[in-house]
Amino acid sequence: MQDTVVIIPTYNEIENIEAIIRAVFSESNTIHILVVDDNSPDLTALKVKELQQEFSNRLFVEVRKEKAGLGTAYIHGFYWCLKKPYQYIFEMDADFSHNPKDLIKLYNACKKDGADMAIGSRYINNTVNVVNWDMKRLLMSYFASKYVKFITRMRIHDTTAGFVCYKRQVLEAIDLSKIKFIGYAFQIEMKFKTYLKNFKIIEVPVIFTDRSQGESKLSSGIISEAVFGVISMKLKSLFKNKKRVK
Numbered sequence: 001m002q003d004t005v006v007i008i009p010t011y012n013e014i015e016n017i018e019a020i021i022r023a024v025f026s027e028s029n030t031i032h033i034l035v036v037d038d039n040s041p042d043l044t045a046l047k048v049k050e051l052q053q054e055f056s057n058r059l060f061v062e063v064r065k066e067k068a069g070l071g072t073a074y075i076h077g078f079y080w081c082l083k084k085p086y087q088y089i090f091e092m093d094a095d096f097s098h099n100p101k102d103l104i105k106l107y108n109a110c111k112k113d114g115a116d117m118a119i120g121s122r123y124i125n126n127t128v129n130v131v132n133w134d135m136k137r138l139l140m141s142y143f144a145s146k147y148v149k150f151i152t153r154m155r156i157h158d159t160t161a162g163f164v165c166y167k168r169q170v171l172e173a174i175d176l177s178k179i180k181f182i183g184y185a186f187q188i189e190m191k192f193k194t195y196l197k198n199f200k201i202i203e204v205p206v207i208f209t210d211r212s213q214g215e216s217k218l219s220s221g222i223i224s225e226a227v228f229g230v231i232s233m234k235l236k237s238l239f240k241n242k243k244r245v246k
């Protein structure tokens with residue numbers, strides 16, 4: 001996977017970080033990784049710095065002052081990546097819920113099938129490819145995706161997916177300074193902006209397996225940001241369109 005970087009946001013992922021870095025590198029000799037860590041108290045970033053001695057020139061880490069949300073961690077990572085000549089930029093969780101073996105599928109969707117954005121999708125083809133989530137979390141995620149699809153009218157099944165490959169042009173075309181959401185709703189906003197700009201989006205079926213190590217950082221604040229934010233995001237886009245037509 002040439003010209004490719006995987007951004008991995010981390011907050012307290014000490015149990016996972018070394019294994020996920022090794023697993024990603026074992027999929028390709030050319031791929032790079034950028035970890036964006038929020039000064040994790042469990043010293044995740046220190047572990048990455050140790051591993052940099054083994055993977056010099058391929059493994060990078062940006063450490064922010066404090067926990068500031070998944071969305072802003074990715075934005076920080078995107079700006080960093082756009083300063084380098086990467087053509088394919090991934091989002092991926094640290095906890096193995098996204099299988100590193102699927103990286104190549106998303107890459108090929110962009111490189112060979114012409115996608116500008118490839119989404120590792122759990123809810124495509126009328127199936128639910130999620131392993132080990134309890135029923136409450138599963139229903140919440142599934143219906144969140146349906147809700148977002150209904151409000152935004154995007155033809156995407158897994159609108160909250162966090163396993164994504166972007167072609168560089170997409171991130172260059174979106175005004176990243178205007179991305180509003182700081183939590184997981186960021187995933188919805190990025191897909192919506194990509195969709196509004198008429199980029200080609202392909203969903204690639206993947207199996208999402210809940211983490212076996214560490215804890216999810218999902219909170220009630222993150223959920224309400226998504227529920228109310230999606231409506232305001234859609235209204236703003238309608239208003240903007242109306243102004244353009246006038």
Ligand SMILES: Nc1nc2c(ncn2[C@@H]2O[C@H](COP(=O)(O)OP(=O)(O)O[C@H]3O[C@H](CO)[C@@H](O)[C@H](O)[C@@H]3O)[C@@H](O)[C@H]2O)c(=O)[nH]1
Pocket residue numbers: 008009010011012013036037038067068069070073092093094095097141160161162163184187211215216217218
């Ligand atoms: N730097 C940073 N990283 C964070 C933060 N919050 C979460 N992360 C990192 O972001 C990744 C995903 O966080 P989890 O907390 O493990 O997510 P999840 O509950 O399994 O949620 C999954 O489902 C969501 C809804 O479908 C997805 O939106 C999300 O990306 C993920 O795939 C992990 O690598 C975690 O360390 C933060 O504030 N800062």
